[in-house]
Amino acid sequence: xxxxxxxxxxxxxxxxxxxxxxxxxxxxxxxxxxxxxxxxxxxxxxxxxxxxxxxxxxxxxxxxxxxxxxxxxxxxxxxxxxxxxxxxxxxxxxxxxxxxxxxxxxxxxxxxxxxxxxxxxxxxxxxxxxxxxxxxxxxxxxxxxxxxxxxxxxxxxxxxxxxxxxxxxxxxxxxxxxxxxxxxxxxxxxxxxxxxxxxxxxxxxxxxxxxxxxxxxxxxxxxxxxxxxxxxxxxxxxxxxxxxxxxxxxxxxxxxxxxxxxxxxxxxxxxxxxxxxxxxxxxxxxxxxxxxxxxxxxxxxxxxxxxxxxxxxxxxxxxxxxxxxxxxxxxxxxxxxxxxxxxxxxxxxxxxxxxxxxxxxxxxxxxxxxxxxxxxxxxxxxxxxxxxxxxxxxxxxxxxxxxxxxxxxxxxxxxxxxxxxxxxxxxxxxxxxxxxxxxxxxxxxxxxxxxxxxxxxxxxxxxxxxxxxxxxxxxxxxxxxxxxxxxxxxxxxxxxxxxxxxxxxxxxxxxxxxxx
Amino acid sequence: xxxxxxxxxxxxxxxxxxxxxxxxxxxxxxxxxxxxxxxxxxxxxxxxxxxxxxxxxxxxxxxxxxxxxxxxxxxxxxxxxxxxxxxxxxxxxxxxxxxxxxxxxxxxxxxxxxxxxxxxxxxxxxxxxxxxxxxxxxxxxxxxxxxxxxxxxxxxxxxxxxxxxxxxxxxxxxxxxxxxxxxxxxxxxxxxxxxxxxxxxxxxxxxxxxxxxxxxxxxxxxxxxxxxxxxxxxxxxxxxxxxxxxxxxxxxxxxxxxxxxxxxxxxxxxxxxxxxxxxxxxxxxxxxxxxxxxxxxxxxxxxxxxxxxxxxxxxxxxxxxxxxxxxxxxx
Numbered sequence: 013x014x015x016x017x018x019x020x021x022x023x024x025x026x027x028x029x030x031x032x033x034x035x036x037x038x039x040x041x042x043x044x045x046x047x048x049x050x051x052x053x054x055x056x057x058x059x060x061x062x063x064x065x066x067x068x069x070x071x072x073x074x075x076x077x078x079x080x081x082x083x084x085x086x087x088x089x090x091x092x093x094x095x096x097x098x099x100x101x102x103x104x105x106x107x108x109x110x111x112x113x114x115x116x117x118x119x120x121x122x123x124x125x126x127x128x129x130x131x132x133x134x135x136x137x138x139x140x141x142x143x144x145x146x147x148x149x150x151x152x153x154x155x156x157x158x159x160x161x162x163x164x165x166x167x168x169x170x171x172x173x174x175x176x177x178x179x180x181x182x183x184x185x186x187x188x189x190x191x192x193x194x195x196x197x198x199x200x201x202x203x204x205x206x207x208x209x210x211x212x213x214x215x216x217x218x219x220x221x222x223x224x225x226x227x228x229x230x231x232x233x234x235x236x237x238x239x240x241x242x243x244x245x246x247x248x249x250x251x252x253x254x255x256x257x258x259x260x261x262x263x264x265x266x267x268x269x270x271x272x273x274x275x276x277x278x279x280x281x282x283x284x285x286x287x288x289x290x291x292x293x294x295x296x297x298x299x300x301x302x303x304x305x306x307x308x309x310x311x312x313x314x315x316x317x318x319x320x321x322x323x324x325x326x327x328x329x330x331x332x333x334x335x336x337x338x339x340x341x342x343x344x345x346x347x348x349x350x351x352x353x354x355x356x357x358x359x360x361x362x363x364x365x366x367x368x369x370x371x372x373x374x375x376x377x378x379x380x381x382x383x384x385x386x387x388x389x390x391x392x393x394x395x396x397x398x399x400x401x402x403x404x405x406x407x408x409x410x411x412x413x414x415x416x417x418x419x420x421x422x423x424x425x426x427x428x429x430x431x432x433x434x435x436x437x438x439x440x441x442x443x444x445x446x447x448x449x450x451x452x453x454x455x456x457x458x459x460x461x462x463x464x465x466x467x468x469x470x471x472x473x474x475x476x477x478x479x480x481x482x483x484x485x486x487x488x489x490x491x492x493x494x495x496x497x498x499x500x501x502x503x504x505x506x507x508x509x510x511x512x513x514x515x516x517x518x519x520x521x522x523x524x525x526x527x528x
Numbered sequence: 529x530x531x532x533x534x535x536x537x538x539x540x541x542x543x544x545x546x547x548x549x550x551x552x553x554x555x556x557x558x559x560x561x562x563x564x565x566x567x568x569x570x571x572x573x574x575x576x577x578x579x580x581x582x583x584x585x586x587x588x589x590x591x592x593x594x595x596x597x598x599x600x601x602x603x604x605x606x607x608x609x610x611x612x613x614x615x616x617x618x619x620x621x622x623x624x625x626x627x628x629x630x631x632x633x634x635x636x637x638x639x640x641x642x643x644x645x646x647x648x649x650x651x652x653x654x655x656x657x658x659x660x661x662x663x664x665x666x667x668x669x670x671x672x673x674x675x676x677x678x679x680x681x682x683x684x685x686x687x688x689x690x691x692x693x694x695x696x697x698x699x700x701x702x703x704x705x706x707x708x709x710x711x712x713x714x715x716x717x718x719x720x721x722x723x724x725x726x727x728x729x730x731x732x733x734x735x736x737x738x739x740x741x742x743x744x745x746x747x748x749x750x751x752x753x754x755x756x757x758x759x760x761x762x763x764x765x766x767x768x769x770x771x772x773x774x775x776x777x778x779x780x781x782x783x784x785x786x787x788x789x790x791x792x793x794x795x796x797x798x799x800x801x802x803x804x805x806x807x808x809x810x811x812x813x814x815x816x817x818x819x820x821x822x823x824x825x826x827x828x829x830x831x832x833x834x835x836x837x838x839x840x841x842x843x844x845x846x847x848x849x850x851x852x853x854x855x856x857x858x859x
Contacts, residue, residue: 054702060803067616137582138586140579140582140583140586141579142576142579143576143578143579144582146576163576166576190616191615191616191617192617192618192621209705211700211702211704211705212700213625213629213698213699213700213803214698214699214700214701214702214704215702217702235702237698237702238698238801238803239697239698239801239802239803239807240801241696241697241698241799241800241801244681244684244685244688244689244696244697245696245697247689248688248689248692248695248696249692250695250696250697411814437577
């Protein structure tokens with residue numbers, strides 16, 4: 013038994029210890045991060061001190077290195093390093109004229125030799141960022157070069173996703189050890205910001221480049237905070253911008269007046285359901301049409317916290333067609349017609365469980381889905397919408413690679429996954445042995461034509477001819493393009509959806525409210 | 529003793545080989561494809577299938593699985609765990625970067641556990657059925673039942689987001705470089721408070737429960753009664769006779785903690801953006817980064833074997849009755 017004296021001692025110690033803990037916390041808090049410097053933005057980065065590297069998935073490299081072109085606020089291509097360009101009638105041969113007023117941060121001018129060096133580096137067998145032999149480059153003079161495309165559009169000078177590197181600093185390094193190059197940690201770029209310092213596994217600080225060809229950016233400092241922790245970084249004020257925000261977390265910040273939400277569409281990617289038309293239940297185009305009509309794609313977007321402006325369409329198309337609104341209107345959400353079509357296809361009888369039947373067989377199938385980008389949540393909502401017209405869709409969740417592998421082997425009813433919006437392999441999709449079982453030589457030929465073409469007009473024409481086939485037969489139901497979400501503090505101004513939603517691409521155009 | 533240790537080490541070779549062999553084939557048979565990362569829309573660009581095939585070839589993934597296995601074993605024997613598919617950097621280097629961060633975390637967690645768990649267990653047992661004992665018992669039960677990730681998130685919400693006492697994540701402050709040496713130490717400690725507390729409190733709760741029960745058993749042993757009967761002060765009886773004996777199984781538990789020391793804590797490291805082994809392993813598993821998965825598995829298996837050996841050896845130190853040679857020691 014404890015004595016009264018011991019009890020008192022314990023009682024008196026407890027508040028003392030608690031106070032000591034508070035004091036320690038207070039002392040350490042005082043040692044914590046200083047308030048952000050004036051005109052400074054902190055961005056959540058998924059990477060580490062190699063975030064600016066060639067192999068990094070982080071778009072932060074656009075803060076330090078420039079692409080040839082970018083998209084303006086209307087989504088149209090405009091030159092960055094490239095001042096102007098001409099191309100042959102078949103779009104395979106290009107002559108690019110570079111700006112002469114862009115310099116690397118060590119003062120060396122950016123020349124066509126840097127472009128040639130970078131493209132050769134990207135396609136080097138030890139780097140494999142793009143296909144070896146995809147392009148060939150001939151330098152005409154320091155600011156002019158010709159480029160020939162050998163494999164479709166790969167390596168196109170109009171690719172705004174490729175940035176270029178300084179030949180004079182990298183040409184003697186071993187490409188086989190590219191990921192280990194110290195250059196990626198202490199880069200010398202040509203973009204709006206330049207390297208200042210980094211703290212290992214913590215952050216990388218950049219400052220405005222006074223010699224940037226468009227003039228010194230208004231935001232003086234950009235800090236990349238590594239190892240993204242998620243929404244808490246935003247809520248605690250540790251970061252100002254989260255450029256790859258999980259839309260499922262949006263309700264958590266919805267009522268917070270500090271933040272603004274922006275969306276950008278990954279127009280090259282779409283959430284889609286591929287139907288396996290070998291399955292008797294899904295063989296009839298009427299059934300696939302009914303399933304598409306039964307889906308409320310706008311509701312799917314809402315459930316995924318995607319904006320109401322997300323484009324919806326039913327056909328393969330180019331980004332240009334999508335941007336210009338040159339795609340046929342999508343099938344509407346029409347459950348009444350869906351029920352009617354299912355009845356016409358023989359699925360008229362409805363069992364006690366509410367599922368349609370034909371000859372005693374229930375109309376049910378399994379959709380294989382990955383957890384990527386809210387796909388599994390999409391499937392759950394689809395399941396409820398299809399149930400409303402008497403279709404039972406069971407869900408099997410796997411990772412993306414597993415879905416691809418199993419689906420590739422043909423063992424599936426339906427697959428829900430992100431798919432590239434164009435550039436499809438015609439043979440694999442609609443040729444003999446097509447993985448979805450839908451064989452249409454005309455569609456396969458049109459896809460092959462579009463894939464081989466470099467001329468965007470030819471590509472669009474092939475897709476235009478393909479559109480009625482796809483909209484009639486519906487071997488694939490497109491749901492909506494992939495949407496990426498940025499959450500930014502309101503003091504960061506100049507962002508907009510959808511073409512100015514990722515700050516690192518356009519940081520030189522942004523500014524801070526009240527100059528901070 | 530040396531002979532016994534050598535014998536155990538030799539015995540562990542086939543065991544380790546078996547573990548890594550099973551792991552090697554299991555992860556390759558599991559659904560998923562390391563090249564799946566090139567299918568992710570976040571990459572913003574479509575990678576040509578031919579490029580994916582070339583990358584597959586570069587890493588030997590186009591070879592039959594048994595060929596891949598033999599190559600991997602041959603490289604590991606030379607101390608080379610290969611190159612990470614995702615990072616494209618040597619796995620050895622990635623491990624060398626991650627291990628110090630994990631050690632900072634886990635060593636402090638074990639210290640926290642030992643300090644608070646054992647102390648509270650002893651107090652609880654000595655003051656059996658007192659208000660303090662009941663409080664410690666109830667608290668440790670509750671804490672032990674709370675999922676670590678939930679506790680971590682709640683602490684972050686309260687202490688980082690609401691009152692801003694501790695950082696939400698990471699290992700250092702942004703202005704770490706500008707701090708004095710003392711400031712740097714404090715800064716690192718400041719960042720360790722929440723993750724160490726979350727991991728340590730659950731661990732200490734378990735240790736306290738275990739220590740209490742074990743000590744209560746020991747306190748009823750005849751030799752403790754005899755010590756009391758000889759008139760030894762209660763403090764001497766508890767500290768010198770009872771606690772020392774009660775600690776014997778605890779030593780075994782700490783010996784088995786060796787894999788945890790370097791293996792890290794996957795969930796907590798992910799929540800606190802801690803760049804240690806746990807986070808590296810989670811990312812590797814998600815991305816099917818086979819070289820990292822194999823390296824971390826092999827390391828965990830080796831440490832488990834060594835931890836067992838260490839526990840056995842430590843047992844002979846703390847308990848003179850135990851002999852590793854199979855012969856009872858002379859009293």
